[in-house]
Amino acid sequence: MNHAFVTGGTGFLGANLIEQLIADGWRVTAMHRRGSNTQLPRQLGAELVEASLTDIDSLHAAVPDNIDAVFHLAANTNMWRGGNAQQWRDNVEGSANIAKVARETFARQAFNRNKTAGRLIVTSSISAYGYHRESISEESPQLADDPRHHYLYTKKRAEQAVRAEIERGLDAVFLNPCAIVGKYDTGNWAQTFFMIQKDQLPGVPPGRGSFCHAGAVARAHINAFHQGRRGENYILAGTDASFLEFFGRIAALLGKPVPGRTTPAFAIRTLAVFSDLWSRVSGREPVITPEKAALITRRVVASSAKAERELGYASGMELDAMLRECRDWLIQQELLQAPAAAVEERA
Structure with a gap:
């Protein structure tokens, strides 16, 4: 029986991965x-251990002997300058720590038990490539070098920290998902469902993105363990859509009026600047920050041809199917009210 150690197991991608690993x-x-909150990974059948990515001693104590894979999914997705210091510790120092512990653990196992050395699978992000005018591929330069876009900045440097351990002998593979949609989500795109159902959506941004299915992304992680090439990046894209299309489909699934136009990018960015200035006085994170404004008003699309070819990544799920899966799970958990149309669909 293969044994996996998973960071980020309480997150929604982590839950999809744990479910598939155990299956x-x-x-x-x-x-x-x-x-x-450890309820979901516990229900799915995972064994739980407490540790912190920023405490390497706790990682040494937490990572079991005789493991085959470390799946490093945990990340700090903060997009406000007030959280930048902690984000650096979590994303960059934390990735360096788990990579070091994985390398040492795998080396010890290989020496003591004649066991094949294990592999680290790193969940990076398309954000490590920064902003491009054209579709992003693995050959595209990683342009995330502006610390003002701190999340992007740390994702590139987290990869660099892991590559330092690859040079010391670690076997690691990088996955770069785009916007992930699917079940077990309560804090990512699920927030859009909540806002639209409560008629609290302030507007629709003019950006565009690639949306990928959580289940397919999880499967790509497992396939990367078996089939990925050491040190390689694999972009996981999916269905390209504008935010107007994306929000419109959520509204339709909830039986709400479908938005017909976007809010101009300059208006969103101006609001973000003033909100950020006020946050310097209040000390509280604003609803819209300059980082968030940049993300939702730009075009971030990518190609997953390499992952499809080498990992068997399934990128073809339609956006409606991903969103319906997310909606139905939220309704099942009684986190979202079922619209009449959804009740009729299941009847």
Whole structure:
């Protein structure tokens, strides 16, 4: 039986990965921070262990002996300058720590038990490539070098930290998902469902993105363990859509009026600047920050041809199917009210 150690197991991609690993017959140890809600990974069958990415001693204690894979999914997705210091510790220092512990663990296992060395699968992000005018591929330069876009900045440097351990002998593969949609989500795109159902959506941004299915992304992680090439990046894209299309489909699934136009980019960016200035006085994170404004008003689309070819990545799920899966799970968990149309669909 293969044994996996998973960081970020309490997140929604982590839940999709744990579910598939256990269905494939893996034993799974899922790491969580103190105070995290561990109900979902526990229900899915994972063994739980408390540790912190920023405390390397706790990682040494948490990572079990005789493991085959470390799936590093945990990340700090903050997009406000007030959280930048912690984000650097979590994303960059934390990735360096888990990569070092994985390398040392795999080397010790290979020496003591004649066991084949394990592999680290790193969940990076399309954000590590920064902003491009054209569709992004693995050959595109990673342009995330502006610290004002701190999340993007740290994702590139997290990859660099892991590559330093690859040079010391670690076997690692990088996955770069785009916008992930699917079940078990309560804090990402699920927030859009909540806002639209409560008629609280302030507007629709003019950006565009690639949307990928959480289940397919999780499967690509497992396939990367078996089939990925050491040190390689694999972009996981999917269905390209504008935010107007994306929000419109959510509205339709909730039986709400479909928005017909976007808010101009300059208006969103101007609001973000003034909100950020006020946050310097109030000390509170604003609803819209300059980083968020940049993300939702730009075009971020990519090609997953390499992942499809080498990992068997399934990029073809339609956007409606991804969104319906997310909606139906939220309704099942009684986090979202079922619209009449949804009740009729299931009847």
